[in-house]
Amino acid sequence: MRRHFTAIAALFIASILFANSIDAARQGTPSLKKPDAAALSATEEILKTVSRLRALDIKHSVKSGFKTKDEIEQSVIHDLDEKTPAGEFEATQKTLVKLGLISSEFRLRDYVVQLLREQVAGYYEPKTKEFYLAAWLPLADQKRVIAHELVHALQDQHFDLQRFDHWRKGDSDAELAAHALVEGEATLVMIEYDFDQQGLQLDVAKLGALAEGLLEQDNDSDAKNYPVLAGAPRVLKENLQFPYLYGAGFVAAVLKGRSWQTLDDSYASLPASTEQIMHPDKFLARDNPVKIELPDLVAMLGKDWKQEDADVNGEFGYQVVLAEFISKRKARTAAAGWGGDRYALFENKTTCSTVLVQYTAWDSASDAKEFFDAYSERTETRYKVSKPIDAGSKPRVYETSEGLVSIELRDKDVVIIEGAKNGEQLARLSGRLWQSKKR
Numbered sequence: 001m002r003r004h005f006t007a008i009a010a011l012f013i014a015s016i017l018f019a020n021s022i023d024a025a026r027q028g029t030p031s032l033k034k035p036d037a038a039a040l041s042a043t044e045e046i047l048k049t050v051s052r053l054r055a056l057d058i059k060h061s062v063k064s065g066f067k068t069k070d071e072i073e074q075s076v077i078h079d080l081d082e083k084t085p086a087g088e089f090e091a092t093q094k095t096l097v098k099l100g101l102i103s104s105e106f107r108l109r110d111y112v113v114q115l116l117r118e119q120v121a122g123y124y125e126p127k128t129k130e131f132y133l134a135a136w137l138p139l140a141d142q143k144r145v146i147a148h149e150l151v152h153a154l155q156d157q158h159f160d161l162q163r164f165d166h167w168r169k170g171d172s173d174a175e176l177a178a179h180a181l182v183e184g185e186a187t188l189v190m191i192e193y194d195f196d197q198q199g200l201q202l203d204v205a206k207l208g209a210l211a212e213g214l215l216e217q218d219n220d221s222d223a224k225n226y227p228v229l230a231g232a233p234r235v236l237k238e239n240l241q242f243p244y245l246y247g248a249g250f251v252a253a254v255l256k257g258r259s260w261q262t263l264d265d266s267y268a269s270l271p272a273s274t275e276q277i278m279h280p281d282k283f284l285a286r287d288n289p290v291k292i293e294l295p296d297l298v299a300m301l302g303k304d305w306k307q308e309d310a311d312v313n314g315e316f317g318y319q320v321v322l323a324e325f326i327s328k329r330k331a332r333t334a335a336a337g338w339g340g341d342r343y344a345l346f347e348n349k350t351t352c353s354t355v356l357v358q359y360t361a362w363d364s365a366s367d368a369k370e371f372f373d374a375y376s377e378r379t380e381t382r383y384k385v386s387k388p389i390d391a392g393s394k395p396r397v398y399e400t401s402e403g404l405v406s407i408e409l410r411d412k413d414v415v416i417i418e419g420a421k422n423g424e425q426l427a428r429l430s431g432r433l434w435q436s437k438k439r
Contacts, residue, residue: 036137036138036139038139039066039133039138039139040064040065040066040133042139043062043133043146044061044064046143046146046147046193047061047062049147049193049196050147050150051154053189053192053193054154054185054260055259055260056154056155056158056260058154058157059157059158060157062124062129062130062153063129063130064130064131064133065131065132065133066132067122067132067133067134067135068135069136072120072121072122072123072132072134073116073117073120075125075132076116076120076123077113077116080112080116083165084109089108089112091308092108092309093107093108093109094309094345094354095311095343095345095356096108098345098354098356098418098419099321099324100324100325100382101233101234101324106233111228111232111236112236114228115229115232115240118228118229119226119229120134121137121142121145122134122137122142122145122146122149124149124150124152124153126161126162126165127162129153129156131146131149131150131153133146143197144190144194147190147193148186151186151190152182152186155186155267158264158267159264161182164179170311170312171311171312172311172312172314172317173273173274173289173311173312173314173316173317174270174271174272176239176242176274176277176314176316177271177272177274177314178270179243179247180242180243180271180274180277181247181251181266181271182243183243183247184243184244184247184249184277185251187244187247187248187251188204188248188252204252204255204256234320234324235320235324242274242277242316246274246277246316247277249280250271250276250277250278250280250283251263253281254280254283254284266283269286273288273289273314273315274315274316275287275289275315275338277316278315278316289314289338289339290339290340290361290438290439291340291438292341292342292359292361292436292437293342293436293437293438294310294342294433294436295433295435295436297357297429297432297433300428300429300432301425304348304350304351305346305347305348305349306349307344307345308346308354309343309344309345310342310344310345311342311343312340312341312342312343313341313343313358315335315336316335318331318334318338318341318360319331321378322335322374325378325381325382326374326377326378330374333370334371334374334375335371336367337362337363337364337366337367337368337371338360338362338363338367339360339362339363339367340360340361340438341361343356343357343359344356354419355403355418355419355420355429356417356418357415357417357418357429358415359413359415360414360416361412361413361438362412362413362414363412364412365411367412368409368411369409372407372409375407375416376388376407379396379405380398383398383401383405385398385399385400395408395430396408397426402419403418403419403420403421404417404419404420404421404422404423404426405417405418405419405420406420406426415430415433415434417429417430417433
């Protein structure tokens with residue numbers, strides 16, 4: 001699900017980077033009745049400029065055309081439906097509900113469609129190799145977005161962006177990291193383009209600090225222009241921003257003291273986790289995550305149970321999960337020692353009750369203990385329970401309105417089970433889950 005914000009986010013990111021000019025344009029310029037013909041010729045000049053700034057040759061011209069707001073909206077929604085079947089949305093929704101990140105009444109796909117409709121703008125389509133401008137906006141209002149999207153055209157010519165449309169299922173963390181490389185680069189060049197148009201030179205070394213500052217901003221202040229986004233759950237907003245803001249900081253760090261060739265090489269050996277995006281030194285050192293294989297738990301749960309979802313949260317995912325219920329500073333610190341994880345969500349077809357299991361690996365025993373304590377605090381807030389059933393027991397077990405929750409620490413690993421119906425089921429799941437394989 002995380003990858004389907006590409007066409008909607010560039011205008012939003014431009015708006016928070018260049019808030020004054022974008023807001024002024026929105027407030028002072030009515031929509032055009034006829035497309036701005038000058039925009040097509042300007043596209044060629046912008047392509048040449050971003051080619052120079054990015055140090056990537058133009059292998060062939062990029063076909064450009066106009067699309068109305070309705071046409072772009074229909075295209076991106078069709079793309080969404082094609083790449084993310086309804087079943088995948090439902091599975092993700094169930095996991096987010098179990099984690100307490102959205103309410104049970106929240107309809108994930110419907111909200112994403114609303115976001116798409118609110119954020120539609122021009123975009124580059126790797127499948128057709130075409131760039132589509134927003135027919136209702138004057139050129140001045142979309143130059144930055146054009147620059148951003150034409151970086152994608154150059155990336156596609158050199159590194160084949162279509163391969164990201166066929167990502168292996170079950171590792172959204174690595175997928176999000178790869179998109180952070182793509183979108184972070186386009187965002188950095190967009191900022192560099194804006195500086196270049198003003199006769200200024202961007203200090204790449206300072207971009208990481210800029211990205212961090214933007215992440216700390218309360219973007220709900222832009223509710224007038226983006227009411228759907230402003231009202232979105234934190235998990236959606238932060239996943240939307242991650243590839244652009246963290247990605248720009250990552251690209252700036254990779255480029256610091258190095259040439260664009262270093263970034264070119266990153267497309268041959270992609271970042272493997274959001275941890276590597278958040279800590280670029282781990283990418284440069286190729287500190288790759290631990291891969292975890294969970295055992296089959298369906299047979300143990302019984303014939304009425306079905307696995308609905310299985311994926312990787314990653315460092316960023318756990319930061320978001322924790323920060324929903326504890327301070328962001330604590331969440332960031334607790335998630336920072338991430339080494340690898342795997343989770344699976346199971347649903348009982350008769351009762352619709354769910355069980356979420358998570359196996360997490362950490363860089364050190366102290367990192368694991370830090371996460372163990374943070375997740376315990378999150379659990380007490382999430383389920384409104386004050387303490388475990390037996391404060392002296394090795395696994396911390398909580399009795400909640402959604403079943404038993406167990407958090408167990410062993411050396412550098414933490415195993416979490418949420419939703420077990422009784423102690424017997426919890427014990428059987430725990431014993432089997434600790435047999436997971438790590439590589």
